[in-house]
Amino acid sequence: MNGIPNFFSVLGVVFVILLVVFVILLLIATILIYSIVKKQKIIFPRATLFLLDTLYFPIKRLVVYLNMDKSVVDKIQIEVRNVILKNEYFSSDIKNRIVVFPYCLRSIECKARVSPELGVKCVKCGKCKIGDFKKICDENSIKVFIAPGGSFVKRVLKKYPKSSVLLVACYAELNEMMRILSSKRIPEYGILLDKVGCIETDVDMENVKEMLFEAH
Numbered sequence: 001m002n003g004i005p006n007f008f009s010v011l012g013v014v015f016v017i018l019l020v021v022f023v024i025l026l027l028i029a030t031i032l033i034y035s036i037v038k039k040q041k042i043i044f045p046r047a048t049l050f051l052l053d054t055l056y057f058p059i060k061r062l063v064v065y066l067n068m069d070k071s072v073v074d075k076i077q078i079e080v081r082n083v084i085l086k087n088e089y090f091s092s093d094i095k096n097r098i099v100v101f102p103y104c105l106r107s108i109e110c111k112a113r114v115s116p117e118l119g120v121k122c123v124k125c126g127k128c129k130i131g132d133f134k135k136i137c138d139e140n141s142i143k144v145f146i147a148p149g150g151s152f153v154k155r156v157l158k159k160y161p162k163s164s165v166l167l168v169a170c171y172a173e174l175n176e177m178m179r180i181l182s183s184k185r186i187p188e189y190g191i192l193l194d195k196v197g198c199i200e201t202d203v204d205m206e207n208v209k210e211m212l213f214e215a216h
Contacts, residue, residue, distance in 0.1 A: 022058075029055055030062065036076050042083055049080045053179065074175040078190045081178050089187040090214055092164035098143040099212060100153055100177070101130055102169045102193070104201045106146065117155060120146035129205050142212070153177050157186060164188065166212050168203050170196045 029051040036042055052059060052073060060073050103120065106112070107127035112120045122144070124131035134144045143163075145156055157163065164187035167177050174190045181188045189211055195202035 025051060026055055026058060026062065029059055033059070033063075033072065033076060036079070037072060042080055045080050045083050049077065049084060052077050052080070071171045074171040075192070077175050078171065078178060078192065081182060082189055085182065085188055089164050089166075089189040092187045094213060094215060095141055096163050097166060097212060098145065098156065098160060098163045099133075099137065099166045099208070100156065100168065101144070101146045101203075102173060102201065103146060103148050104170075104198055105130060105168070105193070105203065106200075108200055112146075114148055117159070118145065119148055119152055119156075122146060128200075129203070133205055133208065136209070137212075151180075154180060157181075157184070166208070167191065168208060169193065170201070 029048075032043070032048045032051065036048075042048065056073065056077075060070065063073055064070050105128060106120065109127050110120070111125070112123050114120050122130055122134050124134055126132070130144070130146065137144045143160065145152070147153060147156075147169075153165065153167070157165075165181060167174055167181075167188060167190045169177060169190075170193050174192060178188055178190050191203065191208055191211060193201045193203050
């Protein structure tokens with residue numbers, strides 16, 4: 001029976017140590033976020049990304065508590081992940097790159113059908129920016145997908161596992177997709193939408209073209 005109190009004492013000590021470590025890591029992550037936001041400088045990118053991935057939900061809660069823009073954590077993760085992975089992405093063969101656009105970038109008048117495996121089947125009707133962009137990609141044998149959801153990219157990569165991926169989405173969807181791909185060691189690069197929302201969003205297509213056809 002004497003061993004039981006000792007067990008709970010040790011358990012209590014371990015809990016306190018873990019709590020202290022958690023608080024310290026949370027503080028470090030907050031300092032790194034502040035440095036990136038205020039100084040526009042990324043220091044220790046891999047350590048920063050590890051902390052933000054590990055403490056994603058606690059940091060999001062802390063950011064909201066501090067009355068900061070709730071998107072800042074996702075945007076920083078996207079920026080840091082781009083810094084870390086851009087060399088691998090830009091070193092990939094352009095012919096092996098695929099582009100994934102969000103569903104919301106379409107026109108509200110879009111008549112294209114949706115396939116569970118291929119997403120929205122763009123008919124290049126000219127009612128949104130995707131059609132003209134897809135024409136260029138078709139000429140260069142580059143595949144373009146319009147994703148009906150964040151998890152769609154996993155289905156695409158099952159069919160094209162050796163691809164590198166250029167992702168376009170809002171901060172939350174983009175960060176989710178980039179986390180999925182990085183966990184599978186897929187070369188990737190992310191571009192944020194210029195205009196967000198659920199309907200007729202917008203992106204700088206010239207920037208998308210530049211990132212798609214850029215090579216090292």
